[in-house]
Amino acid sequence: MVEPKVWTAALLVIGDEILSGRTQDKNVGQVAAWLNRQGIRLAEVRIVPDDQARIADAVNALRSAYDYLFTTGGIGPTHDDITVDSIAAAFGVPVVIHPEARRILERDDETRGGVTDARLRMARVPEGAELIPNPLSGAPGVRLGNVLILAGVPTLAAHMLEALDGTLEGGRPMVSVTIGALAAESEVADLLRETEAAHEGVAIGSYPFGKDGHYGANFVIRSEDGAAAEQCAADLGRRLADAGYDAVPGGI
Amino acid sequence: MVEPKVWTAALLVIGDEILSGRTQDKNVGQVAAWLNRQGIRLAEVRIVPDDQARIADAVNALRSAYDYLFTTGGIGPTHDDITVDSIAAAFGVPVVIHPEARRILERDDETRGGVTDARLRMARVPEGAELIPNPLSGAPGVRLGNVLILAGVPTLAAHMLEALDGTLEGGRPMVSVTIGALAAESEVADLLRETEAAHEGVAIGSYPFGKDGHYGANFVIRSEDGAAAEQCAADLGRRLADAGYDAVPGGI
Numbered sequence: 001m002v003e004p005k006v007w008t009a010a011l012l013v014i015g016d017e018i019l020s021g022r023t024q025d026k027n028v029g030q031v032a033a034w035l036n037r038q039g040i041r042l043a044e045v046r047i048v049p050d051d052q053a054r055i056a057d058a059v060n061a062l063r064s065a066y067d068y069l070f071t072t073g074g075i076g077p078t079h080d081d082i083t084v085d086s087i088a089a090a091f092g093v094p095v096v097i098h099p100e101a102r103r104i105l106e107r108d109d110e111t112r113g114g115v116t117d118a119r120l121r122m123a124r125v126p127e128g129a130e131l132i133p134n135p136l137s138g139a140p141g142v143r144l145g146n147v148l149i150l151a152g153v154p155t156l157a158a159h160m161l162e163a164l165d166g167t168l169e170g171g172r173p174m175v176s177v178t179i180g181a182l183a184a185e186s187e188v189a190d191l192l193r194e195t196e197a198a199h200e201g202v203a204i205g206s207y208p209f210g211k212d213g214h215y216g217a218n219f220v221i222r223s224e225d226g227a228a229a230e231q232c233a234a235d236l237g238r239r240l241a242d243a244g245y246d247a248v249p250g251g252i
Numbered sequence: 253m254v255e256p257k258v259w260t261a262a263l264l265v266i267g268d269e270i271l272s273g274r275t276q277d278k279n280v281g282q283v284a285a286w287l288n289r290q291g292i293r294l295a296e297v298r299i300v301p302d303d304q305a306r307i308a309d310a311v312n313a314l315r316s317a318y319d320y321l322f323t324t325g326g327i328g329p330t331h332d333d334i335t336v337d338s339i340a341a342a343f344g345v346p347v348v349i350h351p352e353a354r355r356i357l358e359r360d361d362e363t364r365g366g367v368t369d370a371r372l373r374m375a376r377v378p379e380g381a382e383l384i385p386n387p388l389s390g391a392p393g394v395r396l397g398n399v400l401i402l403a404g405v406p407t408l409a410a411h412m413l414e415a416l417d418g419t420l421e422g423g424r425p426m427v428s429v430t431i432g433a434l435a436a437e438s439e440v441a442d443l444l445r446e447t448e449a450a451h452e453g454v455a456i457g458s459y460p461f462g463k464d465g466h467y468g469a470n471f472v473i474r475s476e477d478g479a480a481a482e483q484c485a486a487d488l489g490r491r492l493a494d495a496g497y498d499a500v501p502g503g504i
Contacts, residue, residue, distance in 0.1 A: 016457050019294045020428065021284030022472060023459070025277070028299065032273030042271045044306075047280065047297035050457075054296075077438035078458040079445035118441035153460070176272065186329035189370035193331035205268050205302075206330040207275065208405070220274060 006224075007170045008043040009035055010062040014073035014083050015152055016049050026154040027072040034161045039170030039224070040068065050074060055086035063090075063147050068168065073152030075139065077118040083149060084142065088126035091144060098125045101140055108138035133163040175226040177233040180252030181245040182216040184208075191239050192219065199232040201225055211252070218251040258476075259422045260295040261287055262314040266325035266335050267404055268302050278406040279324040286413045291422030291476070292320065302326060307338035315342075315399050320420060325404030327391065329370040335401060336394065340378035343396060350377040353392055360390035385415040427478040429485040432504030433497040434468040436460075443491050444471065451484040453477055463504070470503040 011031050017023040025047070032042045043066055048054045055074075063069040074083030088095045101123035102115070109115040122139040125131075132141030132148065134156060141160040142149040148164065150157045181188070185208045196204045202223040209216055219236060223229040237247040263283050269275040277299070284294045295318055300306045307326075315321040326335030340347045353375035354367070361367040374391040377383075384393030384400065386408060393412040394401040400416065402409045433440070437460045448456045454475040461468055471488060475481040489499040 013297075016455065016474070017459060017472070018280065019284055019297065020426070020472075020474065021281045021288065021294070022428070022457075024281050028270065029273045029276050032271060036273060042273070043301065045265075045271065045297075045299035049295065076458070076460065078441045079448065080455075080457055116438055118438035121438075121441070174272070176274070186368055186370035186373075189330045189373070196331060203268065203332075205274075205332055206328070207269060208328065220269070220272075222268070222272065 004171055004224075007038075007040040007068075008066045009040050009068040009070060010044040010046070010066045011042060012055070012058050012062060012069060012071045013045065013047040013152075014050065014055055014071055014086075015047070016080070018047050018073075019049055027150075027152070027157050030154060030158060031070055031072070031150075031161070034165075035170075036174045038166070038168055039173045040168065041174065050080045050082060052082055052086045052089060055083065056090040059087055059090040059147065063145070067146060069147045070150060071147065072150045072157055075122065075142070075149060075151055077121045081121065084124050084126060087144065087147060087149060091126055093127040095124050096127045097123050098129065098131060098142075101125065101131055104138045104140065132160045134160055135163070172224040174222060174224055175229045176220050176222045177229050178218055178220050178249075178251035179233055179236055179240070180216060180218045180248040180250070181240050182214050182252070183240070183243075183245045184215045185217050188217070188240070188243065188245070191243060192236075195232065195236045195239055198235065199228060202228050202232045204232070204236070209252070216252055220251075256423055256476075259290075259292040259320075260318045261292050261320040261322060262296040262298070262318045263294060264307070264310050264314060264321060264323045265297065265299040265404075266302065266307055266323055266338075267299070268332070270299050270325075271301055279402075279404070279409050282406065282410060282413070283322055283324070283402075286417075287422075288426045290418070290420055291425045292420065293426065302332045302334060304334055304338045304341060307335065308342040311339055311342040311399065315397070319398060321399045322402060323399065324402045324409055327374065327394070327401060327403055329373045333373070336376050336378060339396060339399060339401060343378055345379040347376050348379045349375050350381065350383060350394075353377065353383055356390045356392060384412045386412055387415070424476045424478075426474060426476055427481045428472050428474045429481050430470055430472050430501075430503035431485055431488055431492070432468060432470045432500040432502070433492050434466050434504070435492070435495075435497045436467045437469050440469070440492070440495065440497070443495060444488075447484065447488045447491055450487065451480060454480050454484045456484070456488070461504070468504055472503075 381396040
Protein backbone atom coordinates (compact mmCIF):
# COMPACT_ATOMS: atom_id res chain seq x y z
CA MET A 1 0.00 0.00 0.00
CA VAL A 2 1.34 3.42 -0.94
CA GLU A 3 1.16 5.86 1.98
CA PRO A 4 -0.82 8.97 1.05
CA LYS A 5 1.31 12.12 0.86
CA VAL A 6 1.33 14.19 4.06
CA TRP A 7 1.03 17.87 3.13
CA THR A 8 3.01 20.19 5.37
CA ALA A 9 3.28 23.90 6.01
CA ALA A 10 5.44 26.23 8.09
CA LEU A 11 4.43 29.59 9.53
CA LEU A 12 6.86 32.49 9.82
CA VAL A 13 5.66 35.13 12.28
CA ILE A 14 7.43 38.43 11.58
CA GLY A 15 7.53 41.08 14.25
CA ASP A 16 9.56 42.69 17.02
CA GLU A 17 6.32 43.16 18.97
CA ILE A 18 5.94 39.40 19.50
CA LEU A 19 9.59 38.85 20.45
CA SER A 20 9.53 41.79 22.88
CA GLY A 21 6.53 40.31 24.69
CA ARG A 22 4.42 43.39 23.90
CA THR A 23 1.90 41.52 21.77
CA GLN A 24 0.49 38.02 22.32
CA ASP A 25 0.51 36.13 19.02
CA LYS A 26 -2.90 34.93 17.88
CA ASN A 27 -1.98 33.73 14.40
CA VAL A 28 -0.29 30.41 15.22
CA GLY A 29 -3.54 28.99 16.58
CA GLN A 30 -5.78 30.23 13.80
CA VAL A 31 -3.42 29.23 10.98
CA ALA A 32 -3.02 25.78 12.61
CA ALA A 33 -6.77 25.25 12.88
CA TRP A 34 -7.34 26.44 9.30
CA LEU A 35 -4.57 24.16 7.97
CA ASN A 36 -6.12 21.15 9.78
CA ARG A 37 -9.32 21.77 7.81
CA GLN A 38 -7.36 21.89 4.53
CA GLY A 39 -5.63 18.56 5.28
CA ILE A 40 -2.27 20.29 5.71
CA ARG A 41 -0.13 19.81 8.81
CA LEU A 42 1.53 22.78 10.51
CA ALA A 43 5.00 21.31 10.96
CA GLU A 44 7.05 24.27 12.20
CA VAL A 45 6.70 27.87 13.36
CA ARG A 46 9.45 30.47 13.54
CA ILE A 47 9.22 33.97 14.96
CA VAL A 48 11.87 36.43 13.76
CA PRO A 49 12.41 40.19 14.21
CA ASP A 50 11.84 42.96 11.65
CA ASP A 51 15.21 42.36 9.98
CA GLN A 52 15.45 41.78 6.24
CA ALA A 53 18.34 39.30 6.30
CA ARG A 54 16.78 37.26 9.12
CA ILE A 55 13.41 37.15 7.35
CA ALA A 56 14.93 36.22 3.98
CA ASP A 57 17.04 33.42 5.52
CA ALA A 58 14.04 31.95 7.31
CA VAL A 59 11.88 32.20 4.16
CA ASN A 60 14.43 30.31 2.09
CA ALA A 61 14.93 27.62 4.75
CA LEU A 62 11.21 27.05 5.26
CA ARG A 63 9.84 27.33 1.72
CA SER A 64 12.16 24.54 0.56
CA ALA A 65 11.52 22.30 3.59
CA TYR A 66 7.69 22.32 3.46
CA ASP A 67 4.92 22.31 0.85
CA TYR A 68 3.69 25.75 1.90
CA LEU A 69 5.05 28.67 3.87
CA PHE A 70 2.72 31.20 5.44
CA THR A 71 3.97 34.50 6.83
CA THR A 72 2.12 36.92 9.11
CA GLY A 73 3.05 40.52 9.87
CA GLY A 74 4.98 43.38 8.34
CA ILE A 75 2.77 44.26 5.35
CA GLY A 76 1.43 47.64 6.52
CA PRO A 77 2.45 51.14 5.36
CA THR A 78 5.19 52.02 7.89
CA HIS A 79 8.99 51.81 7.89
CA ASP A 80 8.99 48.64 10.00
CA ASP A 81 6.85 46.80 7.39
CA ILE A 82 9.56 45.05 5.40
CA THR A 83 8.08 41.63 4.68
CA VAL A 84 7.55 42.18 0.93
CA ASP A 85 11.09 43.52 0.45
CA SER A 86 12.54 40.62 2.45
CA ILE A 87 10.65 37.96 0.51
CA ALA A 88 11.56 39.56 -2.82
CA ALA A 89 15.20 39.45 -1.66
CA ALA A 90 14.79 35.78 -0.68
CA PHE A 91 13.51 34.95 -4.18
CA GLY A 92 16.01 37.30 -5.89
CA VAL A 93 13.28 39.28 -7.67
CA PRO A 94 12.55 43.04 -7.65
CA VAL A 95 9.65 44.69 -5.85
CA VAL A 96 6.98 46.11 -8.16
CA ILE A 97 3.65 47.90 -7.76
CA HIS A 98 0.83 45.41 -8.42
CA PRO A 99 -1.69 47.19 -10.72
CA GLU A 100 -4.76 45.50 -9.18
CA ALA A 101 -3.60 46.25 -5.61
CA ARG A 102 -3.07 49.89 -6.64
CA ARG A 103 -6.60 50.00 -8.08
CA ILE A 104 -8.06 48.60 -4.83
CA LEU A 105 -6.26 51.20 -2.71
CA GLU A 106 -7.23 54.04 -5.10
CA ARG A 107 -10.85 52.95 -5.02
CA ASP A 108 -10.84 52.84 -1.19
CA ASP A 109 -9.17 56.26 -0.94
CA GLU A 110 -11.24 58.03 -3.62
CA THR A 111 -13.29 59.95 -1.06
CA ARG A 112 -10.11 60.98 0.80
CA GLY A 113 -8.59 62.76 -2.22
CA GLY A 114 -6.59 59.82 -3.56
CA VAL A 115 -4.06 57.31 -2.31
CA THR A 116 -0.96 58.58 -0.43
CA ASP A 117 2.60 57.38 -1.05
CA ALA A 118 2.60 55.62 2.31
CA ARG A 119 -0.66 53.78 1.54
CA LEU A 120 0.73 52.88 -1.89
CA ARG A 121 3.48 50.94 -0.08
CA MET A 122 0.78 48.33 0.50
CA ALA A 123 0.48 47.75 -3.28
CA ARG A 124 4.13 46.67 -3.48
CA VAL A 125 4.69 42.95 -4.19
CA PRO A 126 7.60 40.74 -5.25
CA GLU A 127 7.60 40.53 -9.07
CA GLY A 128 5.46 37.62 -10.27
CA ALA A 129 3.20 37.57 -7.18
CA GLU A 130 -0.58 37.21 -7.11
CA LEU A 131 -2.95 38.87 -4.65
CA ILE A 132 -4.91 37.21 -1.83
CA PRO A 133 -8.22 39.07 -1.51
CA ASN A 134 -8.92 40.88 1.75
CA PRO A 135 -12.61 41.78 1.90
CA LEU A 136 -12.23 43.64 5.22
CA SER A 137 -9.72 46.37 4.42
CA GLY A 138 -8.34 47.24 0.99
CA ALA A 139 -4.79 46.02 1.41
CA PRO A 140 -4.55 42.48 0.05
CA GLY A 141 -2.34 39.54 0.97
CA VAL A 142 0.25 38.27 -1.47
CA ARG A 143 1.13 34.85 -2.91
CA LEU A 144 4.46 34.06 -4.55
CA GLY A 145 4.99 30.40 -5.45
CA ASN A 146 4.38 28.36 -2.31
CA VAL A 147 4.71 31.40 -0.02
CA LEU A 148 1.51 33.03 1.27
CA ILE A 149 1.96 36.46 2.83
CA LEU A 150 -0.77 37.41 5.32
CA ALA A 151 -1.42 40.43 7.53
CA GLY A 152 -0.29 40.37 11.16
CA VAL A 153 -3.54 41.78 12.58
CA PRO A 154 -5.42 38.54 13.41
CA THR A 155 -8.82 39.65 12.03
CA LEU A 156 -7.23 40.62 8.70
CA ALA A 157 -5.27 37.35 8.58
CA ALA A 158 -8.53 35.47 9.24
CA HIS A 159 -10.20 37.09 6.22
CA MET A 160 -7.26 36.24 3.99
CA LEU A 161 -7.39 32.60 5.16
CA GLU A 162 -11.12 32.57 4.40
CA ALA A 163 -10.34 33.78 0.88
CA LEU A 164 -7.83 30.91 0.50
CA ASP A 165 -10.29 28.26 1.74
CA GLY A 166 -10.19 25.21 -0.51
CA THR A 167 -7.64 26.71 -2.94
CA LEU A 168 -4.57 24.79 -1.73
CA GLU A 169 -3.86 21.16 -2.49
CA GLY A 170 -3.94 19.12 0.71
CA GLY A 171 -4.64 15.67 2.09
CA ARG A 172 -7.22 14.37 4.52
CA PRO A 173 -8.18 16.72 7.35
CA MET A 174 -6.66 15.85 10.71
CA VAL A 175 -9.20 14.35 13.10
CA SER A 176 -8.76 14.75 16.84
CA VAL A 177 -10.76 13.07 19.62
CA THR A 178 -10.35 14.12 23.25
CA ILE A 179 -10.88 12.05 26.40
CA GLY A 180 -10.39 13.46 29.90
CA ALA A 181 -9.83 11.70 33.21
CA LEU A 182 -9.10 12.74 36.81
CA ALA A 183 -5.88 10.76 36.67
CA ALA A 184 -2.36 11.93 37.49
CA GLU A 185 -0.40 11.68 34.24
CA SER A 186 2.27 9.51 35.83
CA GLU A 187 -0.34 6.92 36.90
CA VAL A 188 -1.53 6.35 33.34
CA ALA A 189 1.76 6.86 31.49
CA ASP A 190 2.22 3.13 30.73
CA LEU A 191 -1.40 2.72 29.71
CA LEU A 192 -1.10 5.65 27.26
CA ARG A 193 2.12 4.37 25.71
CA GLU A 194 0.65 0.88 25.24
CA THR A 195 -2.56 2.24 23.72
CA GLU A 196 -0.67 4.42 21.24
CA ALA A 197 1.57 1.51 20.26
CA ALA A 198 -1.50 -0.65 19.55
CA HIS A 199 -2.96 1.81 17.01
CA GLU A 200 -0.98 2.59 13.88
CA GLY A 201 -1.07 6.10 12.43
CA VAL A 202 -2.46 7.54 15.64
CA ALA A 203 -0.73 9.89 18.10
CA ILE A 204 -1.88 10.43 21.69
CA GLY A 205 -0.98 13.66 23.46
CA SER A 206 -1.37 14.06 27.22
CA TYR A 207 -2.15 17.50 28.69
CA PRO A 208 -2.26 17.71 32.48
CA PHE A 209 -4.23 20.20 34.49
CA GLY A 210 -5.04 21.01 38.11
CA LYS A 211 -8.70 21.80 38.85
CA ASP A 212 -10.53 22.24 42.16
CA GLY A 213 -7.70 20.54 44.00
CA HIS A 214 -7.71 17.47 41.70
CA TYR A 215 -5.09 16.47 39.19
CA GLY A 216 -6.28 15.35 35.80
CA ALA A 217 -5.32 15.24 32.16
CA ASN A 218 -6.89 15.44 28.74
CA PHE A 219 -5.74 12.89 26.19
CA VAL A 220 -5.92 14.02 22.57
CA ILE A 221 -5.98 11.28 19.95
CA ARG A 222 -4.99 12.59 16.50
CA SER A 223 -4.98 10.89 13.12
CA GLU A 224 -5.68 11.60 9.46
CA ASP A 225 -7.73 8.40 9.58
CA GLY A 226 -10.93 9.34 11.38
CA ALA A 227 -12.00 5.73 11.99
CA ALA A 228 -8.59 4.89 13.47
CA ALA A 229 -8.83 7.88 15.82
CA GLU A 230 -12.30 6.81 16.99
CA GLN A 231 -11.19 3.19 17.51
CA CYS A 232 -8.16 4.31 19.50
CA ALA A 233 -10.32 6.64 21.61
CA ALA A 234 -12.76 3.82 22.38
CA ASP A 235 -9.87 1.53 23.31
CA LEU A 236 -8.33 4.20 25.55
CA GLY A 237 -11.71 4.76 27.23
CA ARG A 238 -11.97 1.01 28.00
CA ARG A 239 -8.41 0.84 29.34
CA LEU A 240 -8.98 3.88 31.58
CA ALA A 241 -12.23 2.36 32.89
CA ASP A 242 -10.47 -0.97 33.56
CA ALA A 243 -7.87 0.97 35.56
CA GLY A 244 -10.62 2.54 37.65
CA TYR A 245 -10.91 5.99 36.07
CA ASP A 246 -14.01 7.69 34.69
CA ALA A 247 -13.20 8.49 31.07
CA VAL A 248 -14.93 11.72 30.03
CA PRO A 249 -15.59 11.94 26.24
CA GLY A 250 -14.76 15.41 24.91
CA GLY A 251 -12.35 16.09 27.76
CA ILE A 252 -12.55 17.92 31.06
CA MET B 253 33.71 53.73 21.86
CA VAL B 254 33.30 49.99 22.10
CA GLU B 255 29.68 48.91 21.62
CA PRO B 256 28.45 46.93 24.64
CA LYS B 257 27.72 43.28 23.90
CA VAL B 258 24.09 42.52 23.06
CA TRP B 259 23.08 39.32 24.85
CA THR B 260 20.67 37.15 22.88
CA ALA B 261 18.48 34.14 23.49
CA ALA B 262 16.26 31.85 21.47
CA LEU B 263 13.20 29.98 22.69
CA LEU B 264 12.28 26.51 21.41
CA VAL B 265 8.65 25.64 22.12
CA ILE B 266 8.20 21.85 21.96
CA GLY B 267 4.75 20.44 21.49
CA ASP B 268 2.24 18.99 19.04
CA GLU B 269 -0.52 20.72 21.02
CA ILE B 270 0.70 24.18 19.95
CA LEU B 271 1.17 23.21 16.29
CA SER B 272 -2.26 21.55 16.15
CA GLY B 273 -3.93 24.73 17.38
CA ARG B 274 -5.30 22.93 20.46
CA THR B 275 -3.34 25.01 22.95
CA GLN B 276 -2.56 28.72 22.83
CA ASP B 277 1.10 29.26 23.72
CA LYS B 278 1.65 31.51 26.71
CA ASN B 279 5.38 31.02 27.16
CA VAL B 280 6.72 33.23 24.34
CA GLY B 281 5.33 36.35 26.02
CA GLN B 282 6.47 35.53 29.54
CA VAL B 283 9.94 34.37 28.52
CA ALA B 284 10.30 37.55 26.39
CA ALA B 285 9.27 39.82 29.25
CA TRP B 286 11.56 38.01 31.71
CA LEU B 287 14.52 38.20 29.29
CA ASN B 288 13.97 41.97 28.87
CA ARG B 289 14.43 42.35 32.61
CA GLN B 290 17.69 40.33 32.50
CA GLY B 291 19.10 42.51 29.69
CA ILE B 292 18.88 39.64 27.20
CA ARG B 293 17.09 39.99 23.88
CA LEU B 294 14.74 37.26 22.61
CA ALA B 295 16.02 37.01 19.04
CA GLU B 296 14.17 33.97 17.67
CA VAL B 297 11.43 31.50 18.54
CA ARG B 298 10.85 28.11 16.95
CA ILE B 299 7.95 25.75 17.57
CA VAL B 300 8.55 22.10 16.65
CA PRO B 301 6.57 18.87 17.13
CA ASP B 302 7.26 16.07 19.63
CA ASP B 303 9.88 14.47 17.36
CA GLN B 304 13.36 13.71 18.67
CA ALA B 305 15.27 14.43 15.47
CA ARG B 306 13.43 17.72 14.88
CA ILE B 307 14.02 18.83 18.47
CA ALA B 308 17.71 17.87 18.42
CA ASP B 309 18.32 19.67 15.10
CA ALA B 310 16.65 22.85 16.36
CA VAL B 311 18.57 22.68 19.66
CA ASN B 312 21.90 22.43 17.89
CA ALA B 313 21.07 25.24 15.44
CA LEU B 314 19.86 27.60 18.16
CA ARG B 315 22.32 26.93 20.99
CA SER B 316 25.24 27.81 18.72
CA ALA B 317 23.56 30.89 17.20
CA TYR B 318 22.60 32.63 20.47
CA ASP B 319 24.02 33.13 23.97
CA TYR B 320 21.19 31.17 25.58
CA LEU B 321 18.56 28.70 24.44
CA PHE B 322 15.41 28.18 26.46
CA THR B 323 13.05 25.28 25.79
CA THR B 324 9.49 24.84 27.07
CA GLY B 325 7.44 21.66 27.02
CA GLY B 326 7.92 17.91 26.99
CA ILE B 327 9.39 17.30 30.47
CA GLY B 328 6.46 15.49 32.08
CA PRO B 329 6.09 11.76 32.84
CA THR B 330 4.31 10.51 29.69
CA HIS B 331 5.48 8.90 26.43
CA ASP B 332 5.20 12.21 24.50
CA ASP B 333 7.63 13.92 26.91
CA ILE B 334 10.90 13.48 24.99
CA THR B 335 12.68 16.79 25.52
CA VAL B 336 15.42 15.44 27.81
CA ASP B 337 16.19 12.52 25.47
CA SER B 338 16.27 14.86 22.47
CA ILE B 339 18.62 17.37 24.11
CA ALA B 340 20.90 14.59 25.33
CA ALA B 341 21.02 13.34 21.73
CA ALA B 342 21.79 16.86 20.51
CA PHE B 343 24.76 17.09 22.90
CA GLY B 344 25.80 13.47 22.29
CA VAL B 345 25.59 12.54 25.99
CA PRO B 346 23.63 9.77 27.75
CA VAL B 347 20.53 10.30 29.87
CA VAL B 348 21.07 9.67 33.59
CA ILE B 349 18.96 9.87 36.75
CA HIS B 350 19.90 13.05 38.66
CA PRO B 351 20.27 12.06 42.35
CA GLU B 352 18.92 15.38 43.70
CA ALA B 353 15.89 15.29 41.35
CA ARG B 354 15.19 11.72 42.49
CA ARG B 355 15.38 12.84 46.14
CA ILE B 356 12.90 15.68 45.45
CA LEU B 357 10.42 13.32 43.80
CA GLU B 358 10.83 10.68 46.53
CA ARG B 359 10.24 13.31 49.22
CA ASP B 360 7.09 14.55 47.44
CA ASP B 361 5.76 11.02 46.99
CA GLU B 362 6.61 9.72 50.47
CA THR B 363 3.00 9.83 51.62
CA ARG B 364 1.84 8.05 48.45
CA GLY B 365 3.96 4.95 49.05
CA GLY B 366 7.01 6.06 47.08
CA VAL B 367 7.84 7.32 43.63
CA THR B 368 6.55 5.39 40.60
CA ASP B 369 8.61 4.53 37.53
CA ALA B 370 6.60 7.03 35.47
CA ARG B 371 7.21 9.84 37.97
CA LEU B 372 10.89 8.90 38.09
CA ARG B 373 11.05 9.77 34.38
CA MET B 374 11.03 13.37 35.56
CA ALA B 375 14.37 12.85 37.35
CA ARG B 376 16.07 11.96 34.04
CA VAL B 377 18.56 14.57 32.76
CA PRO B 378 21.30 14.72 30.12
CA GLU B 379 24.60 13.74 31.77
CA GLY B 380 26.35 16.80 33.22
CA ALA B 381 23.16 18.83 33.69
CA GLU B 382 22.20 20.93 36.73
CA LEU B 383 18.69 21.37 38.12
CA ILE B 384 16.57 24.52 37.97
CA PRO B 385 14.50 24.64 41.18
CA ASN B 386 10.72 24.44 40.84
CA PRO B 387 9.14 25.48 44.14
CA LEU B 388 5.60 24.76 42.88
CA SER B 389 5.70 21.06 41.99
CA GLY B 390 8.54 18.68 42.65
CA ALA B 391 9.78 18.15 39.11
CA PRO B 392 12.65 20.58 38.44
CA GLY B 393 13.84 22.25 35.25
CA VAL B 394 17.22 21.36 33.82
CA ARG B 395 20.24 23.36 32.68
CA LEU B 396 22.93 21.95 30.39
CA GLY B 397 25.55 24.44 29.22
CA ASN B 398 23.69 27.40 27.71
CA VAL B 399 20.45 25.41 27.32
CA LEU B 400 17.71 25.96 29.91
CA ILE B 401 14.93 23.36 29.88
CA LEU B 402 11.64 24.62 31.35
CA ALA B 403 8.18 23.10 31.83
CA GLY B 404 5.48 23.73 29.22
CA VAL B 405 2.74 24.51 31.74
CA PRO B 406 3.01 28.32 31.96
CA THR B 407 2.69 28.58 35.76
CA LEU B 408 5.49 26.01 36.22
CA ALA B 409 7.68 27.77 33.64
CA ALA B 410 7.09 31.07 35.50
CA HIS B 411 8.37 29.58 38.75
CA MET B 412 11.48 28.22 37.03
CA LEU B 413 12.14 31.66 35.49
CA GLU B 414 11.76 33.19 38.95
CA ALA B 415 14.36 30.74 40.27
CA LEU B 416 16.73 31.84 37.46
CA ASP B 417 16.23 35.57 38.15
CA GLY B 418 19.57 37.36 38.15
CA THR B 419 21.62 34.19 37.57
CA LEU B 420 22.36 34.70 33.85
CA GLU B 421 24.89 37.15 32.49
CA GLY B 422 23.13 39.87 30.49
CA GLY B 423 23.38 43.49 29.41
CA ARG B 424 21.24 46.51 30.10
CA PRO B 425 17.50 45.86 30.34
CA MET B 426 15.51 46.90 27.28
CA VAL B 427 13.50 50.08 27.89
CA SER B 428 10.31 50.70 25.95
CA VAL B 429 8.20 53.87 25.87
CA THR B 430 4.78 53.94 24.20
CA ILE B 431 2.95 56.88 22.62
CA GLY B 432 -0.49 56.56 21.05
CA ALA B 433 -2.30 58.77 18.55
CA LEU B 434 -5.59 58.67 16.64
CA ALA B 435 -3.66 58.75 13.39
CA ALA B 436 -3.91 56.40 10.42
CA GLU B 437 -0.52 54.69 10.17
CA SER B 438 -0.08 55.73 6.56
CA GLU B 439 -0.49 59.43 7.46
CA VAL B 440 2.42 59.35 9.90
CA ALA B 441 4.65 56.83 8.11
CA ASP B 442 7.17 59.49 6.93
CA LEU B 443 7.22 61.20 10.32
CA LEU B 444 7.97 57.86 12.06
CA ARG B 445 10.75 56.96 9.66
CA GLU B 446 12.39 60.39 10.04
CA THR B 447 12.13 60.28 13.84
CA GLU B 448 13.71 56.84 14.04
CA ALA B 449 16.54 57.92 11.70
CA ALA B 450 17.28 60.93 13.94
CA HIS B 451 17.84 58.77 17.06
CA GLU B 452 20.65 56.24 17.05
CA GLY B 453 20.21 52.93 18.87
CA VAL B 454 16.44 53.35 19.01
CA ALA B 455 13.76 51.36 17.16
CA ILE B 456 10.18 52.55 16.68
CA GLY B 457 7.44 50.00 16.11
CA SER B 458 3.99 51.01 14.86
CA TYR B 459 0.94 48.97 15.93
CA PRO B 460 -2.36 50.03 14.38
CA PHE B 461 -5.79 49.51 15.89
CA GLY B 462 -9.42 50.37 15.17
CA LYS B 463 -11.43 51.62 18.16
CA ASP B 464 -14.93 53.15 18.35
CA GLY B 465 -14.89 53.81 14.61
CA HIS B 466 -11.52 55.61 14.70
CA TYR B 467 -8.20 54.43 13.34
CA GLY B 468 -5.19 54.90 15.51
CA ALA B 469 -1.81 53.42 16.32
CA ASN B 470 0.53 52.92 19.24
CA PHE B 471 4.18 53.71 18.64
CA VAL B 472 6.63 51.75 20.77
CA ILE B 473 10.10 53.24 21.16
CA ARG B 474 12.64 50.63 22.30
CA SER B 475 16.28 50.98 23.28
CA GLU B 476 18.82 49.58 25.73
CA ASP B 477 19.66 53.23 26.43
CA GLY B 478 16.80 54.50 28.59
CA ALA B 479 17.69 58.18 28.11
CA ALA B 480 17.79 57.76 24.32
CA ALA B 481 14.35 56.11 24.38
CA GLU B 482 12.91 58.97 26.45
CA GLN B 483 14.47 61.62 24.17
CA CYS B 484 13.12 59.89 21.08
CA ALA B 485 9.66 59.63 22.66
CA ALA B 486 9.66 63.35 23.50
CA ASP B 487 10.76 64.19 19.94
CA LEU B 488 8.06 61.94 18.45
CA GLY B 489 5.45 63.56 20.70
CA ARG B 490 6.48 67.03 19.43
CA ARG B 491 6.42 65.92 15.79
CA LEU B 492 2.97 64.35 16.19
CA ALA B 493 1.68 67.54 17.85
CA ASP B 494 3.17 69.67 15.05
CA ALA B 495 1.31 67.46 12.56
CA GLY B 496 -1.96 68.11 14.39
CA TYR B 497 -2.32 64.88 16.44
CA ASP B 498 -2.82 64.51 20.17
CA ALA B 499 0.05 62.34 21.37
CA VAL B 500 -1.06 60.15 24.28
CA PRO B 501 1.81 59.12 26.60
CA GLY B 502 1.56 55.46 27.57
CA GLY B 503 -0.47 54.65 24.48
CA ILE B 504 -4.17 54.25 23.71
